Amino acid sequence: MTIGEFEYLLLTAAARLGEEAYGAAIRQEIQGATKRRCSIGALYTTLDRLETKGLLKTWMGDATPQRGGRAKRMVRVTAKGVQAATAFYDAVTRVSRGVTWEANRISTRT
């Protein structure tokens, strides 16, 4: 199952957050990592698409006072989702080997 860039970002953010993965937290995680604004429209429609593909599972969680007593849409990455994200990451790593920015990155790290 192939995925796009934003789908990969979403899966990765959800995997990093683990049990605490839900709409607002994932959005914050993506915005923090990419330094770009993540629209709520893109987030929720992508969540639906990924759920349809069977790459993640969502359900309505508990309501908290800081959310005005409203429930969260909780997210969990499925085994199929992990596989798809791994495949995407491998492809990006492979394709980046030997290009200028990859070399720069390695030199910056060392």
Added chain:
Amino acid sequence: MTRICWWCVDIVARMLEPDERDAVRGDFAESGETSGQALRGLLGLVLRRQSALWRKWRPWLALLGAVAPFAILLSLVSRRMAQSSAVTSWLYLNNWDWTYVRNTGFRLDFARDVAFVLFGFLLLSCWSWTSGFVLGYLSRRAIWINGALFCLVLMTVDLLGMPRFLVRSLLLSRADTFSANAVVFAGAFYRQVFPLIVHTVLVLLPSLWGMRQGLRLAALPLPLQTTLWASLALAMTTLAMQNLVWWQVRTWYLEPPPLPHLPSLAPLAIIGPLGYILVTTIGRRWSGYRSSRLSHP
């Protein structure tokens, strides 16, 4: 300004599924977004959701098969019923004399005319409710767009009138074009206000109610469902027949026919909608009564 913006957010959020609405509103509260950002984000989400809906066939079927035909037919029939009942009402109100009441013939005529007008109004409400119901059922969540278009066509046809070429092609009969009725329609009330009241109360409101009920179609047993859809189809057929019937009336220069000569299927058009409203209302009351009895034995 902020309060108005949040109010808009609440209104727009109604276009989402209840669970999603809850999650999105919660996300806004948690991330501390400004009302403007929230509204922009929400509009984006709603737009994406609506565009996804329009990739399916149902909203298109509702738009092409129901919105324009039902709205135009209802507007025409509503205008015609309003005008014919305006003539009846003008005749009685402007020539009323209590001494007439002693006359048996007058009483019979009066009862027949009132029954005719009331039956016509009931029929019009049922047609409107049925149109809204079918539209709501077919459109589902696309009802926001289809419903708005339906109301727009309804009001446009009523306020601006039909395009001239369509009037000719449908061979419409209009009470206000009959010279003997000129005195009735000389005043603005019977010419403009009365038809607008009829249109709003008997067409627009029942249509909106029908849309709401069509969205929440109650889970009925199969025989009842079949009966409901058969009677709704009958109701729509009788609505479509109206032009033909009135065209005949116009061609033969006949007065509007009295109650027994109405299209014979028309009374049946009332049974389906009224039956459904009755069954769902009684069912809701009964379940409410049962749950209150269970919680307070």
